[in-house]
Amino acid sequence: xxxxxxxxxxLLVALITCSASVNAQxxxxxxxxPSFDWKSIENENVFVIxxxxxxxxxxxxxxxxxxYGPLVGQTYGITNPEKxxxxxxxxxxxxNGFVTIMPKRSEWFTSANFMPFVGASEWxxxxxxxxxxxxxxxxYFSGSTVKFFNLAFGxxxxxxxxxxxxxxxxxxGDAVWAETKYTDAGRGRSPRFMERFKALVLxxxxxxxxxxxxxxxxxxxxxxxxxxxxxxxxxxxxxxESFWPKVVKEVSDLPHMWRLYSAIESVSGISFxxxxxxxxxxxxxxxxxxxxxxxxxxxxxxxxAPQFDNGALYYLKYNLDSHWTIVKKDQDxxxxxxEIPFRKESVQFSVAKSKAIYNQYLPDLRYSYxxxxxxxxxxxxxxxxxxxxxxxxxxxxxxxxxxxxxVAIEFKEDQKWYITxxxxxxxxxxxxxxxxxxxxxxxxxxxxxxxxxxSSKTGHKSIVxxxxxxKKIIEELLPASRNNxxxxxxxxxxxxxxxAQYLGYNEIFSLSKKVISQCTFSKIATHTPxxxxxxxxxxxxxxxxxxxxxxxxxxxxxxxxxxxxDFNYLSDNASDDYNKFPLKSFDDQVQMYEKDHQHYDExxxxxxxxxxxxxHSWSFIGTRGYQVNVETANYLNTLSMSATVGEDSEEKTxxxxxxxxxxxxxxxxxxxxxxxxxxxxxxxxxxxxxxxxTSAGIKALVPFVFAKNLYSYTLELSGSxxxxxxxxxxxxxxxxxxxxxxxxxxxxxxxxxxxxxKASRSIISPWSFSQTFVYENARNKKSSLDSSYRLLxxxxxxxxxxxxxxxxxxxxSGEKTRAYQYSYKFTPMLLPGLYYxxxxxxxxxxxxxxxxxxxxxxxxxxYPDLEFGNWFYLKRIYASLFFDSTRVTExxxxxxxxxxxxxxxxxxxxxxxxxxxxLGGAYIAKSKGKREQYDFFIRFNLDL
Numbered sequence: 047x048x049x050x051x052x053x054x055x056x057l058l059v060a061l062i063t064c065s066a067s068v069n070a071q072x073x074x075x076x077x078x079x080p081s082f083d084w085k086s087i088e089n090e091n092v093f094v095i096x097x098x099x100x101x102x103x104x105x106x107x108x109x110x111x112x113x114y115g116p117l118v119g120q121t122y123g124i125t126n127p128e129k130x131x132x133x134x135x136x137x138x139x140x141x142n143g144f145v146t147i148m149p150k151r152s153e154w155f156t157s158a159n160f161m162p163f164v165g166a167s168e169w170x171x172x173x174x175x176x177x178x179x180x181x182x183x184x185x186y187f188s189g190s191t192v193k194f195f196n197l198a199f200g201x202x203x204x205x206x207x208x209x210x211x212x213x214x215x216x217x218x219g220d221a222v223w224a225e226t227k228y229t230d231a232g233r234g235r236s237p238r239f240m241e242r243f244k245a246l247v248l249x250x251x252x253x254x255x256x257x258x259x260x261x262x263x264x265x266x267x268x269x270x271x272x273x274x275x276x277x278x279x280x281x282x283x284x285x286x287e288s289f290w291p292k293v294v295k296e297v298s299d300l301p302h303m304w305r306l307y308s309a310i311e312s313v314s315g316i317s318f319x320x321x322x323x324x325x326x327x328x329x330x331x332x333x334x335x336x337x338x339x340x341x342x343x344x345x346x347x348x349x350x351a352p353q354f355d356n357g358a359l360y361y362l363k364y365n366l367d368s369h370w371t372i373v374k375k376d377q378d379x380x381x382x383x384x385e386i387p388f389r390k391e392s393v394q395f396s397v398a399k400s401k402a403i404y405n406q407y408l409p410d411l412r413y414s415y416x417x418x419x420x421x422x423x424x425x426x427x428x429x430x431x432x433x434x435x436x437x438x439x440x441x442x443x444x445x446x447x448x449x450x451x452x453v454a455i456e457f458k459e460d461q462k463w464y465i466t467x468x469x470x471x472x473x474x475x476x477x478x479x480x481x482x483x484x485x486x487x488x489x490x491x492x493x494x495x496x497x498x499x500x501s502s503k504t505g506h507k508s509i510v511x512x513x514x515x516x517k518k519i520i521e522e523l524l525p526a527s528r529n530n531x532x533x534x535x536x537x538x539x540x541x542x543x544x545x546a547q548y549l550g551y552n553e554i555f556s557l558s559k560k561v562i563s564q565c566t567f568s569k570i571a572t573h574t575p576x577x578x579x580x581x582x583x584x585x586x587x588x589x590x591x592x593x594x595x596x597x598x599x600x601x602x603x604x605x606x607x608x609x610x611x612d613f614n615y616l617s618d619n620a621s622d623d624y625n626k627f628p629l630k631s632f633d634d635q636v637q638m639y640e641k642d643h644q645h646y647d648e649x650x651x652x653x654x655x656x657x658x659x660x661x662h663s664w665s666f667i668g669t670r671g672y673q674v675n676v677e678t679a680n681y682l683n684t685l686s687m688s689a690t691v692g693e694d695s696e697e698k699t700x701x702x703x704x705x706x707x708x709x710x711x712x713x714x715x716x717x718x719x720x721x722x723x724x725x726x727x728x729x730x731x732x733x734x735x736x737x738x739x740t741s742a743g744i745k746a747l748v749p750f751v752f753a754k755n756l757y758s759y760t761l762e763l764s765g766s767x768x769x770x771x772x773x774x775x776x777x778x779x780x781x782x783x784x785x786x787x788x789x790x791x792x793x794x795x796x797x798x799x800x801x802x803x804k805a806s807r808s809i810i811s812p813w814s815f816s817q818t819f820v821y822e823n824a825r826n827k828k829s830s831l832d833s834s835y836r837l838l839x840x841x842x843x844x845x846x847x848x849x850x851x852x853x854x855x856x857x858x859s860g861e862k863t864r865a866y867q868y869s870y871k872f873t874p875m876l877l878p879g880l881y882y883x884x885x886x887x888x889x890x891x892x893x894x895x896x897x898x899x900x901x902x903x904x905x906x907x908x909y910p911d912l913e914f915g916n917w918f919y920l921k922r923i924y925a926s927l928f929f930d931s932t933r934v935t936e937x938x939x940x941x942x943x944x945x946x947x948x949x950x951x952x953x954x955x956x957x958x959x960x961x962x963x964x965l966g967g968a969y970i971a972k973s974k975g976k977r978e979q980y981d982f983f984i985r986f987n988l989d990l
Contacts, residue, residue: 073707073714073747076414076683078137080710084651084682091115091127095651095681096134100461102639105646107132107154109638110174117228118175119182121287122294127178128185131681136461137416139439140407141392143173145180147208148201149662151681152177157457159501160441160486161392162238162545166528167231168505171632175228179221186291187212190298201662202677209960211301212294215259219274220290223282223625230613230629231505231528234275237552237621238530241571241587242268243276244621247330248337248570249589255322256911256919260956263807263909263922266346266366266591279625280325285314303958304916318916332620336569338588349594350390351574352583353397359583360397360426361594362388366806367850369756372402372424384429386422387756387803394442394487394533399449400426401470405440406433409751412712421454422755423470431755434472442487451475453488453496453514465498467514478517488512489534497523497542499531504635507531509544509557523557527611537577545573546610550617554584555610556602562609563602653710655680658687684710699723699736713748718768726871727892734778735871741791743768757813762797770824772870787832789824789870796820801844809904809924810853816842818877824870834869837862840877847903855902865894865939885930885946887970887979895935902926907951922954945973 082097087104092111096104111132116125131151141158145151154177158169165172188196188204192211195203226234233239246252251265258273267273281289296309307318314321348364358376370388374381387406388395395404402424410416419439424431443454449470456466456477463484467476483500486507490496496512500519506526510519523542524531530552535543542557548564552571556563566572570587572595577583581596608614613629616622634641658680673692679685686709691702701722708715718741725736745766752759768791775784801814818840826832840859847853859877883890885898904926912920929947936942952966964985971978 073716073749074414074683074686074709075412075714075749075751077709078135078415078682079413080684080712084653085648086651087646087648088129089646091129093129093131094134095131097136100134100136101648103461104134104648105641105643106639107134107170107174108646109641110170111178113632113638114174114178114228118178118224119186122182122186122291124182124185127182130181133681135415136459137410137413139417139419139441139457141169143177145177145184147184147204147662148677149657149660149679149681150184150201152181156461157439159457159463159484160455162236162530162532163391165225165231165233165236165239166505166507166530167225167229168501168503168635171229171505171635172225172232175225175232176221179224180217183212183217183220183294184208187294187298190295191300192298195301207298207301210303211297211305213259213306213959215270215274216278216290216306217274218271219276219278222271222275223278226625227627228630230631231530233271234279234625234627235528235616235622236530237547237550237571240268240272240276240621241552242266243272244329244333244336245570245587245589247326248333251589252326254911254913255319256913256916256956256959259959260919260921262911263366264911266348266806276329276624277322277325280328281310281314281321283328283625284324289313303960307916329620329624332624338569344590346591347593348390348585348591350585350592351395351576352585352594353395353576354578354583355397355400355426359578359594360402361585362386362395364388364390368805369803372426374426383426384424384431385756386424386431387753392441394444396443396445396452397426398445398447401445401449402426403443403445403452405443405454406753406755408753410437411750411752421452421468421472433754434470435468436472440466444489446490447492453490455485455488465496465512465514476514476517480512480519483510483519487532487534489536491536491540492538493540495520497534497536499534499544502526503639504632509534509542523560524562525611527615528613529610529615533574535575535577541577543575543577543582545575546615547622548610548615550619550621550623554582555605556599560607561604562607563604565599565602566597651682653680653682653684657681658685682710684708699725713746716745716747718743718745718766724772724871724873735775735784736778737772737775737784739770739772741768741770743791756803757800758803759800760798762795764793764795766793767791784868787826787828787870789826789833791822791824793820793822805851807851807906808853809851809906810844810855812844812846812853814842814844816840820875820877822872824872826870831866832869834864834866834872836864836872838875838877847905849905852903852905855900855904857900858898859900860895860897862895881983881985882930884934885932885944885972886928886948886968887946887972887981888932888944888975893934893936896932898930898932900928900930902928902950917958919956919959920953921956924952924954926950926952943973946970 084095085098085101086095087108089108089112092108094104094108115127119127133151133153135153136156138155138157141155143154154173192207195207222233226232253267258267292313293309296312297305310318310321346366350362352359352361358374360374362370363373364370369385371385372383374383393405404422405419406422408418408420418437419441420433420435421440421443422431423434439457440454443452445452452468454466456464458464462479464477464479465485465488466474468474480500482503485498485500488496488498494515496514498510498512499507500510501507508522508526509524511521511523513520529546531544531546533545544555545552546555551568553564554566554572554575556565565582566584568586572584572586574585575582580599582599583596585592586595658678661676661678673690675690678687686707689704693700703720706717721740723738725734727734743766747764750761770789770791773786796819799816801811804811820838822836824834838861842857844853844855906924908923910920927949932944934942948968948970950966950968952964955963955965957963966983968981
């Protein structure tokens, strides 16, 4: 829900399997810890699968779904949605929830109490509406011709229909609309959610629809949840709640790439471009009182989290050519200290005594459904950083004013939220929970107390005073409400400052001696307060991003004590009330935690469930050519099966294979069997050797995934053992002298990559190193002449170029195999990232050995954002100068060197607002053959 693999990406991954591994077999690492005992309960709406230690919470999940089931689909005429499977993943630090249909299920992550970007509803309440709305969309869309997609291809067929007919912006916008309509909160009632969209609408930088959908390198735009919500809301407001169901119905009749837009035109009676422009104009008209003069700065930039230490101002800055960077400003002199992996939406940054602290999201070594949020301490004088916790889930850390300790929110394995104090070395000093009150943020005072934002079991937020010594709440300072409170700051006089929404704006307020005062009066929003020498410093949103501003504290204006509670903070403008929904309270929400618990029959959940034997998808096109492929998996994705029959695109021969993948443990295992026809053309002759081979065996893979600061690392070690039977040899062009043979086929693979995260405009990673080795051996016990081996390798390095977003890439690759003509011939293999086996301009031929070195220099040229209707969008044009040299060893031991150099022009384009493509051409000068050559190419950009 917050950030997830969309249906478009799911489909592309399903159609074109990509993996770091060079082997055709790829594995999913999306599992939870293998030690869990899984349980299940169910009602008429949902089948819930969860770890045993979450038995108590499972009743709440099931009751929420049952409560919202008859409500969420009302506008689609669905009051009894199809029952679905819900999986609870309790080990994630990053908040998320999603729905997928291969197989059909929803998965919820349990960590999300610490951030304000999903509005002020209780987390599971939000998920139960938002994700259920997606299931309603799928059910409603599954009629008409979509049924035939489902019959022909299973769940994957339905995904294809959704992929072609609907768009992520509509599905997510509609779900945000629903979570706002059916609650008294939701993102549609949070000005924070719309603030960047509002800034663009009020400026002369209103993006085109193609820019919103496909992105741009010229600016930073709100995601598809935001503009999707705006378009869905406008359509409903103008044409009524039946508008979008009518649109979806027309799309389902015949889904194709333009169907959503033609359906909108059919139902509305106007062109889609007019619909889009009218929606933007309507929001602009409602916000007309907030129009601000255009800033002088033209490029997008962010300035965030101002704080003072030793008289100097520290803050974070960001632009499209760089990462978030800690900046020190002292007497008008600015110094960049350090780049950090900061996330504005879910990470806080604190400074004291020449130190800074923040939390970084880090992956588990093996399991994708387990990650962490560890604390990182920065030495601001030396510009170095060090992780001080390991494999924990800490959020919103704050340094003590003495710089000697840290207080943070910790989400522990028992699924409770704790206030935890640590030394700056990372040793736990104090840790406690607050019962039914979940802390989301805490800040030291000048004493033995702290101020915290806590949320109740229903998600209502309040500000409280806490005794760190007695480990309890001692006073409620601001009563609980749905106000989206965030970013506490306590000054030297123990005055409390914080963010809250008020009358359509996100502003800064002070709280002192029971008096609430408003300290900022922005046109859009202000964030991250800090007080120094009678001024309050904030990050203020403007049309170009955000900038640090200061205001006199004596300008703060006192408000009524109840101004920020009891829904008095809501306005009637588009920032928090565009749809004019009545507030929908959930009066018996607390009862949902135990309601009907005696009627739920908890059962053991077996990994060998019925879904393992029911194909969730099948297809007729694969990475190896034409094929019929059938996929199955259990709900937890710990067991999966695959069966394929098809024709190999390289050798033009038929094949069939089957695999049973055991994905629960470390390492991952796969039991494999295959039968295929083989055919090989001998280099330099007209001879063709063909045969049949049957194999059965096992493969094991050990993955390691880790990260540090801005660098990510992946290491994979794999090996396989197969019994290989070959027979029915035929030699076209001469008599066959090869008899049936059996081999023991073994292989080993080493894959490693280290790379620095790319900035928004980066073409390649500025610093990276990769290494791949693959060794295969086919041993025949009866004859050593029949045996063979193959070694493949690839080494890659990237370094920065001379200017921003320029870069060098160097690669060394090669292959060596036994040259004897009657030895076993391995199946063709291309290492990842290699578009050309030999030097550019030369065709590949089967040789015993080659070694290639390449050098490229990449640099951007233009960011045109050129549109041709809805079918083609050109985002960027960039170039690379290259030199390739390949040394080829032929079967007669002769060596040949193939050199080429030239220029490649590349474009980043989007086709039909769906497919990311690289279209390009190259001028190639060669040392042999035709000396000059022009090539054109099309490549799918699968960097999803």
